[in-house]
Amino acid sequence: MATGRPTIADVAREAGVSPSTASVVFSGKAPVADATRRRVRAASDRLGYTGPDPRAASLRRGRSGVVGVVFEERLGAAFLDPVKTLMMDGLAEGVAPLGAGLLLLRDEVPASTSEPAPPAEPALSLETALVDAVVLVGASGRLAASLEILRARGIPVVVIEGDAGAGIPRIDLDNLDAQRQAAEHLRRLGHEHVAIVTLPWSGRRRRGLVAASREDDPSIDVTRERLRGAREVYPDATVFETAASLIDEGWEAGAALLRAVNPPTAVIAQSDLLAAGVIRAAEECGLRVPQDLSVTGFDGIALDGFAPYELTTLAQPAAAKGRAAADAVVRMLSGEDAASVRFSCAFRHGNTSGLRPRLD
Amino acid sequence: MATGRPTIADVAREAGVSPSTASVVFSGKAPVADATRRRVRAASDRLGYTGPDPRAASLRRGRSGVVGVVFEERLGAAFLDPVKTLMMDGLAEGVAPLGAGLLLLRDEVPASTSEPAPPAEPALSLETALVDAVVLVGASGRLAASLEILRARGIPVVVIEGDAGAGIPRIDLDNLDAQRQAAEHLRRLGHEHVAIVTLPWSGRRRRGLVAASREDDPSIDVTRERLRGAREVYPDATVFETAASLIDEGWEAGAALLRAVNPPTAVIAQSDLLAAGVIRAAEECGLRVPQDLSVTGFDGIALDGFAPYELTTLAQPAAAKGRAAADAVVRMLSGEDAASVRFSCAFRHGNTSGLRPRLD
DNA sequence: TCAGTCTATCGAATCGATTCGATTACGCGC
DNA sequence: GCGCGTAATCGAATCGATTCGATAGACTGA
Numbered sequence: 062m063a064t065g066r067p068t069i070a071d072v073a074r075e076a077g078v079s080p081s082t083a084s085v086v087f088s089g090k091a092p093v094a095d096a097t098r099r100r101v102r103a104a105s106d107r108l109g110y111t112g113p114d115p116r117a118a119s120l121r122r123g124r125s126g127v128v129g130v131v132f133e134e135r136l137g138a139a140f141l142d143p144v145k146t147l148m149m150d151g152l153a154e155g156v157a158p159l160g161a162g163l164l165l166l167r168d169e170v171p172a173s174t175s176e177p178a179p180p181a182e183p184a185l186s187l188e189t190a191l192v193d194a195v196v197l198v199g200a201s202g203r204l205a206a207s208l209e210i211l212r213a214r215g216i217p218v219v220v221i222e223g224d225a226g227a228g229i230p231r232i233d234l235d236n237l238d239a240q241r242q243a244a245e246h247l248r249r250l251g252h253e254h255v256a257i258v259t260l261p262w263s264g265r266r267r268r269g270l271v272a273a274s275r276e277d278d279p280s281i282d283v284t285r286e287r288l289r290g291a292r293e294v295y296p297d298a299t300v301f302e303t304a305a306s307l308i309d310e311g312w313e314a315g316a317a318l319l320r321a322v323n324p325p326t327a328v329i330a331q332s333d334l335l336a337a338g339v340i341r342a343a344e345e346c347g348l349r350v351p352q353d354l355s356v357t358g359f360d361g362i363a364l365d366g367f368a369p370y371e372l373t374t375l376a377q378p379a380a381a382k383g384r385a386a387a388d389a390v391v392r393m394l395s396g397e398d399a400a401s402v403r404f405s406c407a408f409r410h411g412n413t414s415g416l417r418p419r420l421d
Numbered sequence: 422m423a424t425g426r427p428t429i430a431d432v433a434r435e436a437g438v439s440p441s442t443a444s445v446v447f448s449g450k451a452p453v454a455d456a457t458r459r460r461v462r463a464a465s466d467r468l469g470y471t472g473p474d475p476r477a478a479s480l481r482r483g484r485s486g487v488v489g490v491v492f493e494e495r496l497g498a499a500f501l502d503p504v505k506t507l508m509m510d511g512l513a514e515g516v517a518p519l520g521a522g523l524l525l526l527r528d529e530v531p532a533s534t535s536e537p538a539p540p541a542e543p544a545l546s547l548e549t550a551l552v553d554a555v556v557l558v559g560a561s562g563r564l565a566a567s568l569e570i571l572r573a574r575g576i577p578v579v580v581i582e583g584d585a586g587a588g589i590p591r592i593d594l595d596n597l598d599a600q601r602q603a604a605e606h607l608r609r610l611g612h613e614h615v616a617i618v619t620l621p622w623s624g625r626r627r628r629g630l631v632a633a634s635r636e637d638d639p640s641i642d643v644t645r646e647r648l649r650g651a652r653e654v655y656p657d658a659t660v661f662e663t664a665a666s667l668i669d670e671g672w673e674a675g676a677a678l679l680r681a682v683n684p685p686t687a688v689i690a691q692s693d694l695l696a697a698g699v700i701r702a703a704e705e706c707g708l709r710v711p712q713d714l715s716v717t718g719f720d721g722i723a724l725d726g727f728a729p730y731e732l733t734t735l736a737q738p739a740a741a742k743g744r745a746a747a748d749a750v751v752r753m754l755s756g757e758d759a760a761s762v763r764f765s766c767a768f769r770h771g772n773t774s775g776l777r778p779r780l781d
Numbered sequence: 782t783c784a785g786t787c788t789a790t791c792g793a794a795t796c797g798a799t800t801c802g803a804t805t806a807c808g809c810g811c
Numbered sequence: 812g813c814g815c816g817t818a819a820t821c822g823a824a825t826c827g828a829t830t831c832g833a834t835a836g837a838c839t840g841a
Contacts, residue, residue, distance in 0.1 A: 066575060068797055079821045084799055091800095094819060111573045115551035116485060117797035120476040120826050125551060127487075127524065140500040140509065149500065153525065162550060164487065165513065165523045190522060191475035191485060191551070213471045215426060308726025338726055366668025366698060428827055439791045444829055451830095454789060477827035480796050 067108040076104035087113055119191070126161045128152075128390055129192035131207065133199055133264070134167075142306055143334075143362040144379045145198065148221065151380035152196065155387020159394065164192055187211060194390045196221060199283070217393035219386045223282055230389045230399040232382050236283055239375040239406035240290030243329060243357040246373070246408065248294055251417035252327040252355060256299040257291050258314040258339060260284045260331045266304040268313060273297075287331045287359065299325065303335060311338020319346045319354070326354060326417050333358035333372055340370060340413060351415035361409055371411035378404050427468040436464035447473055479551070486521045488512075488750055489552035491567060493559060493624070494527075502666055503694075503722040504739045505558065508581065511740035512556065515747020519754065524552055547571060554750045556581060559643070577753035579746045583642055590749045590759040592742050596643055599735040599766035600650030600689070603717040606733070606768065607687045608654055611777035612715060616659040616685040617651050618674040618695050620644045626664040628673060633657075647691045647719065659685065663695060671698020679706045679714070686714060686777050693718035696732055700773060711775035721769055731771035738764050 073083035078097060085091045086101040093101075104110075119125040130152065132139040139145050153163055166187065187195070187210045194217040197207060204223055211218050220231045247255060259271075262279035279285040291298065301318055303310040311330060315338055318325060330336035336358030343354045350356055350370070361376025382404060389399035433443035438461060445451045446461040453461075464470075479485040490512065492499040499505050513523055526547065547555070547570045554577040557567060564583055571578050580591045607615060619631075622639035639645040651658065661678055663670040671690060675698055678685060690696035696718030700710050708714045710730070721736025742764060749759035 069799095070797075080798075081800075081822075082820055085820090088799080091820090092818065097819080109573065111570075112548060113799090114480075114797055115549055116476070116480040116483070117826090118799075119551060120474075120480045120797080120828090121799045123476070123826075125476060126549075127551070129522075140506045141503075143501075146500045153527070162489075163525045165525065167513070188472060189475055189486075191479060191487070210471075213469065309728070312726065312728070334725070341726055341728075365694070366672065366701060368669070368672070429829095430827075440828075441792075441830075442790055445790090448829080452789065457789075473829090474827055477796090478829075480798090480827080481829045483796075 067105075067110045069110070069113060072101060072105045072108055072110045075108055076101045084113070124193055124394075125191050126159070127164045127192050128156050128159075128161045128387075129164045129166050129187070129190055129195040131166045131187065131195060131197045133203065138305075139198070144332075144360050144377070147362070147379035148198070148383035148386075151383025151385075152387050153383075154380075155384040156390065159387075159391050161193065164190060166190060166195075188214075192216060193394055194218070196386050196390065197223065197225070199223060199281075217390065219389045219393075219399070221382060221386050230393070231401045232385045232389070233282075233401075233403055234377055234382075235403060235405050236286035237290040237293075239377075239408070240287040240329070240331075240359065241293050242290075242406075242408050243359070243373070243375060244291045244294035246410070246414065247327045247329065247355060247357065250327075250355060250414060252325075253417070254323065254325045255291075255295045255327045255329060256301060256318045256325040257288065257295070258301050258303060258311060258318070258328055258330040258335050259288055260306055260335070261304060262302050267302065268304045268310065269302060270317070271300040271302050284331065291329050295329075298329070306332040306334050308334050308338040308341065311335035311340075312342045313338070315339035315342025316345070319343060319348065327414070328354065328356045330356060331359050333360045333362050333364055333374055336372055336374065336413070337364055337367055337370075350413050353418050355414040355417075357414055359406075361407070370413055372409075373411040373414035374409050375406035376409050377406045427465075427470045429470070429473060432461060432465045432468055432470045435468055436461045444473070484553055484754075485551045486519070487524045487552050488516050488519075488521045488747075489524045489526050489547070489550055489555040491526045491547065491555060491557045493563065498665075499558070504692075504720050504737070507722070507739035508558070508743035508746075511743025511745075512747050513743075514740075515744040516750065519747075519751050521553065524550060526550060526555075548574075552576060553754055554578070556746050556750065557583065557585070559583060559641075577750065579749045579753070579759070581742060581746050590753070591761045592746045592749065593642075593761075593763055594737055594742075595763060595765050596646035597650040597653075599737075599768070600647040600691075600719065601653050602650075602766075602768050603689055603719070603733070603735060604651045604654035606770070607689070607715060607717065607774065610687075610715065610775060612685075612687040613777070614683065614685045615651075615655045615687045615689060616661060616678045617648065617655070618661050618663060618671060618678070618688055618690040618699060619648055620666055620691045620695070621664060622662055627662065628664045628670065629662060630677070631660040631662050644691065651689050655689075658689070666692040666694050668694050668698040668701065671695035671700075672702045673698070675699035675702025676705070679703060679708065687774070688714065688716045690716060690718050693720045693722050693724055693732055693734055696734065696773070697724055697727055697730075700730060710773050713778050715774040715777075717774055719766075721767070730773055732769075733771040733774035734769050735766035736769050737766045 069083050070080050073080040083101050086093055086098050187207055195211055197220045199222045208225060218229055220229055222233050225231055262284055263281060279288060301314045303314055311334060319342060328339050330339055336356050339356050340350050343350055348354045358372040358374035361374050385402045392399040429443050430440050433440040443461050446453050446458050547567055555571055557580045559582050568585060578589055580589055582593050585591055622644055623641060639648060661674045663674055671694060679702060688699050690699055696716050699716050703710055703714045710716055718732040718734035721734050745762045752759040
């Protein structure tokens with residue numbers, strides 16, 4: 062063939078063997094005589110053959126060695142979250158034995174009617190992506206639609222932090238119990254007036270106090286469960302919703318809560334980043350932590366640049382979650398069915414929570 | 422066919438058209454009569470056909486719609502770096518018009534001889550990954566080897582922050598000039614005794630003062646260029662090497678430098694995170710920034726939780742770098758050749774640098 | 782009305798490797 | 812010397828879609 066790269070057939074011809082034998086030399090799926098192996102190797106060197114074309118191989122094999130990871134946010138936003146980052150790490154490690162790579166996908170909202178024809182190229186999405194399995198992360202709004210697409214395509218799915226319905230393995234945390242533990246910890250320390258700083262309630266992110274009259278629950282699972290856990294101990298706590306898990310958001314929340322007429326003596330933050338922000342805000346108000354204000358976080362991440370504080374928090378096994386998801390994927394791909402896994406958070410008593418300050 | 426999912430041939434038969442016509446209905450590459458389109462659509466609905474199998478399509482097309490992104494570190498470590506995160510964002514956006522996804526790859530060190538046979542499955546690596554193009558990020562040690570593999574496979578490559586040799590588009594910054602600007606800024610403010618806190622010098626990360634006698638240059642490009650830029654103004658500055666771009670690392674460096682017998686009046690940090698750490702260390706030593714100590718950073722990222730400081734820094738267009746890499750990929754895939762791009766950093770005067778304190 | 786466009790559709794070749802059942806060759810025991 | 816088991820190799824079918832040149836109608840204008 063005049064054009065293009067050599068194919069395995071070229072190599073086979075050059076080596077004087079059949080294509081099947083040449084193929085076997087590369088895949089190692091059957092015994093090959095040493096001499097033959099060497100002949101094929103030599104031929105492929107001579108021709109500059111760099112191994113089987115993954116496209117063709119994956120067509121024939123029916124496997125591509127790629128696991129899709131779907132985020133509901135912009136990729137950049139997803140990686141701002143240390144928990145997700147750790148989880149990705151676990152995921153990457155977990156799929157390694159499978160020889161798979163991770164394909165980052167964003168859960169696009171389908172093109173609106175205003176734009177009829179997408180670009181020239183068909184967009185790579187859940188519908189078309191070349192993946193053996195998919196992990197949905199922090200799924201919420203579009204979850205159902207995504208699942209439907211994947212179910213139709215017959216692609217195995219694992220969901221992290223979200224309810225996917227029966228038959229789909231999910232990996233999550235004992236969010237409610239864990240958060241209740243933190244609240245009970247504060248109650249034991251004597252705190253009565255406690256505020257809760259929550260993660261976003263829904264995709265439509267906003268910031269501010271949640272009116273006591275508001276009866277609806279957060280539509281994001283994590284937020285809802287942690288809120289419930291805290292409310293089991295402090296049903297009447299003031300609740301402040303943030304727009305993202307960021308130190309700055311925690312700062313805003315802290316500033317608002319601590320400047321109120323009757324500031325809380327303790328704050329339950331739904332993430333470590335939020336807690337860090339609350340603590341910074343407290344410092345700026347002249348409050349000492351934990352003497353004047355107790356703060357609990359959630360996640361147990363390594364907070365860069367936060368010494369000497371060590372958050373009282375709930376350490377979640379973020380990397381293990383990723384690993385578990387990967388394991389589930391591996392199992393599903395080998396035909397077994399995978400069970401859901403619920404991880405527990407470990408309560409960690411740091412130096413940001415203490416006895417309720419004496420009332421003056 | 423008794424088994425498996427329906428193919429486009431099944432759909433065509435069901436609709437009473439030829440496979441080619443059915444294919445065209447899905448790809449839209451040729452005009453199709455409305456009635457025919459509807460017939461095919463109906464047939465595929467009836468059969469539960471979910472669109473062309475990406476494996477087969479990519480074999481025939483010779484394109485997979487996947488762009489590989491190679492990091493030299495663990496994935497988790499890579500995403501700890503806000504600059505890389507932003508860059509990924511730009512990259513993701515930039516390849517979108519191409520309809521491509523990003524496949525995360527780690528630049529593995531080849532298996533040592535100790536472990537002869539990898540797992541049953543062949544590992545997905547640069548050698549075998551199904552990608553149309555690859556972006557190498559922050560490449561260093563294994564760069565040459567990776568390039569060789571990709572060159573042999575005939576896969577287009579773009580390198581971000583690293584020298585790939587002739588013919589390979591690279592995306593980088595005017596690191597040297599930019600860092601010199603910061604140094605000149607400090608010189609104008611009257612600073613004479615300045616310390617430099619650098620990023621890691623090589624893959625083998627260590628932390629500590631760099632002996633004045635040490636003559637070798639950092640092997641990591643970014644570190645080397647920024648160091649040179651600073652030294653053009655302050656050839657004799659004390660140099661402290663860190664093990665990673667982290668606030669805590671900056672803190673270590675700051676603590677060491679500021680407790681020395683003759684502490685500097687200004688610190689040039691090679692990243693914003695390092696600068697933030699230095700500032701925290703200064704605070705703990707009872708120094709005010711910028712009255713007692715000036716600190717400059719590099720990157721211009723939004724430092725979460727760092728108010729009220731605004732770093733004096735060099736803002737680099739991180740997302741634009743990613744976009745540029747993506748554009749280069751797009752161009753190369755359409756046969757044109759892509760030029761290298763060098764971005765400029767914008768000097769930003771924040772509130773962390775000021776006049777040299779009066780000597781007492 | 783007929784040559785001369787367009788359009789929509791069809792057939793058949795092709796992308797490159799894998800796989801499995803069949804075949805050859807060889808060594809060995811009886 | 813014959814049959815048989817084993818190991819290595821071969822052939823041919825297959826994976827599922829895409830593409831390009833050919834063709835059959837339908838339509839236009841002279």
